[in-house]
Amino acid sequence: MWDLSTFHTQSMERINSAFFENGDGLAAVAARSQTVDEIVRGYIDQYVPEERQEGFAALAVGGYGRAQLFPFSDVDLLFLVRSEAEARERKDDIATLLTALWDANLRVSQSVRTPAECVRLAPDNSELHISMLDTRFLTGDRALYEDLASNRLPAFFAKERKTLLTSLVEMARQRHKTFNNTIYHLEPDIKEGPGGLRDLQLACWLSQLAHVTSDRIPGSEEFIPADFRDALAEGKRFLFAARCYLHYFSSRDNNRLAFDLQDSIADASAGASGQQRRSAADWMREYYRNVRVIDRLALRMMDEFGVQRNSLFAILRDRTSKLSNQDFSVAHGRVFFRYSQAAEQDPAILLRMFRFVARHGLPLALKTERLATAALDAFRGYVNSAPDGLWNEVADMLRQPHAYEAMTALHETGALFVLFPELEQIDCLVIRDFYHRYTVDEHSFQAIRRLKTLQDDEDALTKRFARLLAEVERPERLMLALLYHDVGKGGSGEEDHAVRSLHLLDHALERLRVPSRDAEPVRFLVESHLAMSNYITKRDISDPETIREFVDLVGTRERLRALTLMTYADTAAVNPKAMTAWRKELLWQLYLSTFNRLTANAEDRRIESDSAAPVLALGANDAERDGLRRFLKGFPLRYLRTQSPEQIKVHYEMRRELAEKSAIVHVERRDQLYDVAVVAWDRPFLFASLCGAMAGFGLNIERAEAFANEEGVILDTFSVAMSESRGGEMDETEMRSLARTLKRVVDGREDVRNVLSKRKKLFGPRGRMPIEPEVAFDNEASSRASIFHVIAEDRTGLLFDLTSAFSHHGYDIEVVLIETQGRKAIDVFYVVGPGGKLSEDECRELTDQLRGACRSKAA
Numbered sequence: 001m002w003d004l005s006t007f008h009t010q011s012m013e014r015i016n017s018a019f020f021e022n023g024d025g026l027a028a029v030a031a032r033s034q035t036v037d038e039i040v041r042g043y044i045d046q047y048v049p050e051e052r053q054e055g056f057a058a059l060a061v062g063g064y065g066r067a068q069l070f071p072f073s074d075v076d077l078l079f080l081v082r083s084e085a086e087a088r089e090r091k092d093d094i095a096t097l098l099t100a101l102w103d104a105n106l107r108v109s110q111s112v113r114t115p116a117e118c119v120r121l122a123p124d125n126s127e128l129h130i131s132m133l134d135t136r137f138l139t140g141d142r143a144l145y146e147d148l149a150s151n152r153l154p155a156f157f158a159k160e161r162k163t164l165l166t167s168l169v170e171m172a173r174q175r176h177k178t179f180n181n182t183i184y185h186l187e188p189d190i191k192e193g194p195g196g197l198r199d200l201q202l203a204c205w206l207s208q209l210a211h212v213t214s215d216r217i218p219g220s221e222e223f224i225p226a227d228f229r230d231a232l233a234e235g236k237r238f239l240f241a242a243r244c245y246l247h248y249f250s251s252r253d254n255n256r257l258a259f260d261l262q263d264s265i266a267d268a269s270a271g272a273s274g275q276q277r278r279s280a281a282d283w284m285r286e287y288y289r290n291v292r293v294i295d296r297l298a299l300r301m302m303d304e305f306g307v308q309r310n311s312l313f314a315i316l317r318d319r320t321s322k323l324s325n326q327d328f329s330v331a332h333g334r335v336f337f338r339y340s341q342a343a344e345q346d347p348a349i350l351l352r353m354f355r356f357v358a359r360h361g362l363p364l365a366l367k368t369e370r371l372a373t374a375a376l377d378a379f380r381g382y383v384n385s386a387p388d389g390l391w392n393e394v395a396d397m398l399r400q401p402h403a404y405e406a407m408t409a410l411h412e413t414g415a416l417f418v419l420f421p422e423l424e425q426i427d428c429l430v431i432r433d434f435y436h437r438y439t440v441d442e443h444s445f446q447a448i449r450r451l452k453t454l455q456d457d458e459d460a461l462t463k464r465f466a467r468l469l470a471e472v473e474r475p476e477r478l479m480l481a482l483l484y485h486d487v488g489k490g491g492s493g494e495e496d497h498a499v500r501s502l503h504l505l506d507h508a509l510e511r512l513r514v515p516s517r518d519a520e521p522v523r524f525l526v527e528s529h530l531a532m533s534n535y536i537t538k539r540d541i542s543d544p545e546t547i548r549e550f551v552d553l554v555g556t557r558e559r560l561r562a563l564t565l566m567t568y569a570d571t572a573a574v575n576p577k578a579m580t581a582w583r584k585e586l587l588w589q590l591y592l593s594t595f596n597r598l599t600a601n602a603e604d605r606r607i608e609s610d611s612a613a614p615v616l617a618l619g620a621n622d623a624e625r626d627g628l629r630r631f632l633k634g635f636p637l638r639y640l641r642t643q644s645p646e647q648i649k650v651h652y653e654m655r656r657e658l659a660e661k662s663a664i665v666h667v668e669r670r671d672q673l674y675d676v677a678v679v680a681w682d683r684p685f686l687f688a689s690l691c692g693a694m695a696g697f698g699l700n701i702e703r704a705e706a707f708a709n710e711e712g713v714i715l716d717t718f719s720v721a722m723s724e725s726r727g728g729e730m731d732e733t734e735m736r737s738l739a740r741t742l743k744r745v746v747d748g749r750e751d752v753r754n755v756l757s758k759r760k761k762l763f764g765p766r767g768r769m770p771i772e773p774e775v776a777f778d779n780e781a782s783s784r785a786s787i788f789h790v791i792a793e794d795r796t797g798l799l800f801d802l803t804s805a806f807s808h809h810g811y812d813i814e815v816v817l818i819e820t821q822g823r824k825a826i827d828v829f830y831v832v833g834p835g836g837k838l839s840e841d842e843c844r845e846l847t848d849q850l851r852g853a854c855r856s857k858a859a
Helices: 004-022 025-047 084-089 091-103 126-134 142-159 161-178 197-211 226-250 259-267 280-305 312-323 348-360 366-374 376-385 391-399 403-413 421-426 440-452 460-470 475-484 497-512 516-527 531-538 544-554 557-572 581-601 610-616 622-632 637-642 645-658 686-696 732-747 752-760 798-808 840-855
Strands: 056-060 075-081 108-113 136-140 328-331 334-337 663-670 673-681 699-708 713-722 774-778 786-793 812-821 824-832
Touching (some): 004 025, 004 226, 025 056, 025 091, 025 136, 056 142, 075 084, 075 142, 084 091, 126 161, 126 197, 142 161, 161 280, 197 226, 197 280, 226 280, 259 280, 328 348, 334 348, 334 366, 348 366, 348 376, 348 391, 348 403, 366 376, 366 403, 391 403, 391 475, 403 440, 421 440, 421 497, 440 557, 460 557, 460 581, 475 497, 475 516, 475 557, 497 516, 516 557, 531 544, 531 557, 531 581, 544 557, 544 581, 610 622, 610 637, 610 645, 622 645, 637 699, 645 663, 645 713, 673 686, 673 732, 686 699, 686 713, 686 752, 686 798, 774 840, 786 798, 798 812, 798 824, 798 840
Parallel strands (some): 075 108
Antiparallel strands (some): 056 136, 328 334, 663 673, 673 713, 699 812, 774 786, 812 824
């Protein structure tokens, strides 16, 4: 008998040398398996002579059974014996054999079982049964092995198929969960991570179990879907080479692609197409693109084979078929085209499909993915030729609850870079940072996911941010900012990534035809996305000067809300532990301090010439610029921050039309809402009358702001929605009718109380718990006005009743900030009397009256 230990060492040296010369991981693992076969057989022949091998067989199982033995992987052996008594008799022989194998530098993982034990279901040890799908005979009693492999195991797997499939899928889901269900980790686990070698084998196991019969176990890759085979073969070749390098460079069974090993493996071009050297970032991009295929296959097969058809989950999943529409059918929880040629004939259907996914969170069927990918050229033509851009469609997709799933579907079909070509610069991009866990693109997607799932978090600190998200008027702006906030990291040079991101964002805004009222908030968020984190970590947020400085940066409560949520999502998406309770508390304190200061400053800070420069630049000549200055004089600085320069110019043109007229009214549709602007000469009860008229017209006031300049001209702006009882929307005729009604109210030709009274009679008791009104005043925050804060249950005519209470006393409302959050109205009024601020007694009296107005249901 030759020296098997020396043989092992010499064989491994030859295999290693060949691998480093040709980089062929598939050949390397097969060669090592063959070498270990010879060693195991040699030692068994030595310690268990042929005459004593009846009733005893050595089998390779697991990865070794598949003849895929990596350089430092364990050698999984199953010693098969006829009976438990024989197992006891062979105990010493097996112990001696294992010692010899360990002395030969083989890490052996072994089990000793009878055929009956092999086919006895062990619910807590599914891994044992799964490993026997890859059983291979080494030496010993072949008849004993054939009985197990040809008779017992096929019958066992056929009988227990559903149980094993369910168990296998559940284990995989738990494993994926530990990796946050994404392949895009900066230092991924090449074996256990999603899309890794474990998932490659998972797909094989699922296909084997799904097609096993009582007399035959299919081959490992026999039933892999044909559409995946070529890509899967390439992914397998890549990962086998990469894992071999990991083992060799680490001199152990290491499967984590740490940054330093990425450099070494990339330098060796492990598994990469071609043998040219490449950067670690480029090599990692090829890694992600390969594991993406494996991940998609594993997920599809888990979904297809891992749930019993009579299970409650399957029943609930099949209910999604009710979501089918004229474009798409839903079967078994997946989205299909109604017609196979739909995408080629009507490429716009692809965008409708991604919006459908965003709305319902359902994945695409494999066939749907293939058809969508095949139609990308047609889709590109549609995207590039849309005359009005695609912002409305994209905005609808981004505001839906499953926008993350839509991004995933866009990515998988290849449509992501058609719709957002700038994102291709960060596709699978690795930026070396021990703090970050994900690639740049996945970080952005995860940030969107964190916001979309805020309401699911039971943490009390997190719930505050969930409530804040509910207050955001146009969440699609925030989602677009998150999508683009790090796109500049794909560039080169010393330019700050936020600056480069802003430049690339501008291309997207122009291509999608995003209107300025939406574009400017998005630009602000991308440009300032690091600001709040810097204030938290580098400044004393208890210092009033710090808060004043931050107030100057954000300018409005709307921007503050969005930037706070962006900071939360950006931080939480860095890694699962980045958003600590301490950071949440700091972020919330900065938000509250800034919000309070913004509320206090809303009336006091007035427009100055320097801050109005972008508006004045729109003036055609000196005379028009002077007119703009007079129009702006007296308005609060907030006006400049909540309106675009172009919209302010529209308001100025309305002022020029005013002349001797009592009012100019402009109504414009904006998605589901309508913007109403009223320019008029100031008079008592004006704002209250406008609020009452709109309530009488069947409009719900979502937001409102009232300003007055030094000329005595008021500018009242409203965001309103048509109530469901009026059909939910207005046509052009109704919009003109609204404008006429508001003008008649301003002129005094229409009694708003009569209109409002008719409207109120349409509503009876609501049958739900009322919201107890909260009314408070603040006589310290503003140097000019008394501030009243009102929180109450929204109802028809509420705003009219509140504002009338001020007007009855002869008080002027200089600024009003109004929001509606579901059933809750949140209003802030800046009020002055004939002598300026109200006295404490006047404030208390008015507070009681406002509280009574909140509770009033009378006509």
